[in-house]
Amino acid sequence: MEQIDHLWGASPDTAEGVRLEILLTLVDAYEEAHHAIPPSDPVSAIEFMMEQRGLSRRDLEPFIGSRARVAEILNRKRALTLPMIRRLS
Template sequence: MMDVRPLHNEQDYNWAIGEVTRYFEAQPAVGTPESDRFEVLTTLIREYEDTHYEMPHVDPVQVLEFAIESMGKTQAGLSELIGRNRASEILNRIRPLTLDMIRKISAEWNIPIELLTPQYAMARAYA
C-alpha cells in the first residue's frame, strides 16, 4: 500500500512530484494510510530538493522592491507600517530592517519572514 521508494535521480523525483500532486485535489484524511504516504513522499521530495537544488540568496530589500513593483504594494504603505523615514532608509540600504519591522511587514504584506531575515548589503555602515 505504501508504494514509496527513495529518490535517487530526476526520474524518481518527477515520479514523486506526480504522486503528490494528486493529493492536492483530494487531500487524504489525517491518520489514514494515504495521509501517511503523502507525508512520506513530501519528506522525500524536500530532502531531494535540499540536496540537489541550491536555493538562491534572498535580498530582503529586493523582496520589498518586488512587493512594491509587482504585488500592488507601495512605498507609502511600507511607510505606514514602519515609519516614513525608515521605509526610505531601508529601501536605500541606509538602515537595516529590525525584527519588529520584519514581523509587521510579514503579517501585513503576507511575505514569509524567511525572505526578510537574511543579511544584506548596506550602502554604508549603520551605527
Template sequence: MNTITITPIKTESDYQNSLRRIDELLSANPEPYSELDDELDVISTLVHAYEQTHYTIPYPDPIDAIKYIMEEKGWKNKDLEPFIGPKSRVSEILNRKRYFTLQQIHNLHKHLGLPLEMFINEKVLQAA
C-alpha cells in the same frame, strides 16, 4: 493489512522515483487515514526533507521583496514610514544608500511578514 516498504531518499534517482510514486498515489485519490494516504504522507515528508537539503531556494534581495510588496499593495514610499522611519530614510534604503537597522528589520518582519533570514544571510554578509 499490506506492508508498505519505504526507504530513505539518498540519491537523485531515489528522489525522482519518490516523485513518481507521489503522482501515482495522488492519481489513486486515497481515502483519508488509509494505507495509501499514510504512504503519501510519509513519502511527501521524505521528499520535502530531501528538497530542503538539495534544492534550497535562496531568499530574494530584501529591497526587491519590499518593492514587490509595495507594488502588490499599491503602496508609495510614505506607506513604509511606520516601519522604516522618515521619508528620507525610506528613500535612502530603497535606493540602497543605507542598510536596515535591527529595529527596521524587526518592524518589517513583524508587520510585513518578511523572514529575518532575508535580511541576514551569506549574500548580505559578503556585501557588507
C-alpha cells in the same frame, strides 16, 4: 510524482496515507538538498510587495519613518529595526 498524484487526498490513517506522507517527505528532502531556496533579502521582499500592491515609497513612511529613512532602508544604507518589521508585517 505520479504516485503522489495517485495517492493525493488519501486519509492519513490508511496505508495509502502513510505511503503519501513518506513520498512527500522524500521529495521535500530531495528538493532541500538539490534545489534549496535561499532566504529572501528583506529589502527585495519589501520591493516585491510594493510592486504587487502598487505602493510607492511614500506609502511606507507610516511604517518606517521619514522619507529619508525609507530611502536609507530601500537603498540598503540602514537596516530595518524590529519595530519597523513589526509595523510592516
